[in-house]
Amino acid sequence: MSENPKNPENPENPKNPENPENPENPENPENPENSENSENPENPDSREPESSEASKSSEGAKAASVTSGTQREDVPAPAVPVVAGPAPAPEPSGRRRLVAALWPPRVTRAQLIVALLLFVLGLGLAIQVSSTSDNSALRGARQEDLVRILDELDDRTQRLEDEKARLEKQRTELESSSDQAEEARKQTQEKEQQLGILAGTVAAEGPGITLTVGDPTGAVESDMLLDAIQELRAAGAEAIQVNGVRVVADSYFTGSGNDMRIDGTKVAPPYVFKVIGKPEDLEPALNIPGGVVQTLEKEQATATVERSAKIVVDALRPAKRPDYAQSSSQ
Amino acid sequence: MIAVLGLIVGVVVGLLVRPEVPAVVEPYLPIAVVAALDAVFGGLRAMLDGIFVDKVFVVSFLSNVVVAALIVFLGDKLGVGAQLSTGVVVVLGIRIFSNAAAIRRHVFRA
Numbered sequence: 200m201s202e203n204p205k206n207p208e209n210p211e212n213p214k215n216p217e218n219p220e221n222p223e224n225p226e227n228p229e230n231p232e233n234s235e236n237s238e239n240p241e242n243p244d245s246r247e248p249e250s251s252e253a254s255k256s257s258e259g260a261k262a263a264s265v266t267s268g269t270q271r272e273d274v275p276a277p278a279v280p281v282v283a284g285p286a287p288a289p290e291p292s293g294r295r296r297l298v299a300a301l302w303p304p305r306v307t308r309a310q311l312i313v314a315l316l317l318f319v320l321g322l323g324l325a326i327q328v329s330s331t332s333d334n335s336a337l338r339g340a341r342q343e344d345l346v347r348i349l350d351e352l353d354d355r356t357q358r359l360e361d362e363k364a365r366l367e368k369q370r371t372e373l374e375s376s377s378d379q380a381e382e383a384r385k386q387t388q389e390k391e392q393q394l395g396i397l398a399g400t401v402a403a404e405g406p407g408i409t410l411t412v413g414d415p416t417g418a419v420e421s422d423m424l425l426d427a428i429q430e431l432r433a434a435g436a437e438a439i440q441v442n443g444v445r446v447v448a449d450s451y452f453t454g455s456g457n458d459m460r461i462d463g464t465k466v467a468p469p470y471v472f473k474v475i476g477k478p479e480d481l482e483p484a485l486n487i488p489g490g491v492v493q494t495l496e497k498e499q500a501t502a503t504v505e506r507s508a509k510i511v512v513d514a515l516r517p518a519k520r521p522d523y524a525q526s527s528s529q
Numbered sequence: 530m531i532a533v534l535g536l537i538v539g540v541v542v543g544l545l546v547r548p549e550v551p552a553v554v555e556p557y558l559p560i561a562v563v564a565a566l567d568a569v570f571g572g573l574r575a576m577l578d579g580i581f582v583d584k585v586f587v588v589s590f591l592s593n594v595v596v597a598a599l600i601v602f603l604g605d606k607l608g609v610g611a612q613l614s615t616g617v618v619v620v621l622g623i624r625i626f627s628n629a630a631a632i633r634r635h636v637f638r639a
Contacts, residue, residue: 294636296577309583314535316590320565321539327558329547341610
């Protein structure tokens with residue numbers, strides 16, 4: 200039935216078994232049986248060439264040189280019904296052949312040889328699979344691939360080494376620069392402290408003297424206080440405050456008597472000078488004949504000087520930014 | 530049946546023993562295995578077609594393996610080993626597929 204589309208032109212066509220090679224043909228499975236069955240009654244001998252044709256066409260890789268005679272001998276189970284061709288026994292289907300080949304097990308030369316080859320195949324398969332899964336991809340890699348991978352690794356190593364050297368250099372630079380920055384910061388801080396003492400923005404303490412000027416009669420003038428400051432500075436005073444007012448470079452004294460002002464801040468007698476400096480220099484500078492103390496006492500004011508190991512000058516001034524004067528260094 | 534047993538025993542022995550493959554053979558083993566697989570599928574199909582011959586199977590098995598290894602070897606010498614082994618695998622794969630299709634038609638009639 201299924202061979203009808205082809206056979207009507209040539210019923211004896213021995214090429215019919217070629218059909219199994221055509222994967223698209225859905226009727227293929229029936230073809231070998233039916234075609235042979237239909238031919239059997241008419242011409243049992245025709246099956247011989249047809250089978251050999253089938254072997255050539257469908258098993259071209261191996262069976263091309265095989266004659267049908269050897270097939271009959273070598274394939275016992277499937278061949279039996281075929282050899283019993285005169286009886287109208289149906290050609291065994293592939294499925295039946297498979298079952299017949301599998302069970303019952305027969306120890307024949309063919310089975311043993313095939314078993315040996317399949318053993319080798321299984322061995323190779325297992326070795327390959329285990330060696331592929333065991334190890335990294337490198338094991339199965341070819342030589343040129345390995346060389347390429349090695350080259351890539353070398354390149355990568357080189358790149359990473361370069362990067363490492365670069366980063367190390369950068370780190371050294373940063374460390375040294377941070378050292379420098381730290382040093383500069385320290386120096387700046389020291390300078391800030393020194394300048395802060397001069398500018399009156401930080402408190403100061405150290406040995407010095409305390410000069411107390413009493414003014415019971417209101418006779419003390421601002422220039423007398425200024426003279427005292429000048430004298431103290433000449434003797435090396437480093438930080439001065441008068442009644443809570445820090446005396447710095449731009450301090451000024453105005454007024455007199457009961458309206459004495461220093462830097463615009465009113466101060467009342469007695470005027471207490473806290474001076475940091477070398478007491479041995481400061482005290483004689485005030486007490487020299489014709490000096491500050493004598494001048495004040497001549498004006499009916501009182502002046503007492505006492506040395507102290509620790510004078511605290513804690514009156515502060517806000518830091519002032521000059522509006523016009525700019526540093527000409529740099 | 531014995532043939533199937535041989536295959537199973539081979540796999541089991543290969544997995545258990547894990548023999549060390551000599552380095553010379555190593556690049557050819559995968560190709561040889563694929564070629565042998567092709568021969569096995571061809572043999573199975575021939576058996577289902579009722580035209581199986583053990584001699585042919587042996588010869589085709591061995592020649593498939595040898596030719597595949599030879600092609601790869603030649604490719605290595607010519608510097609196109611990777612491409613050539615890819616080609617061999619493709620060709621063998623196509624043959625395996627067509628054989629498998631024939632087997633399928635025999636076994637499942639579809």
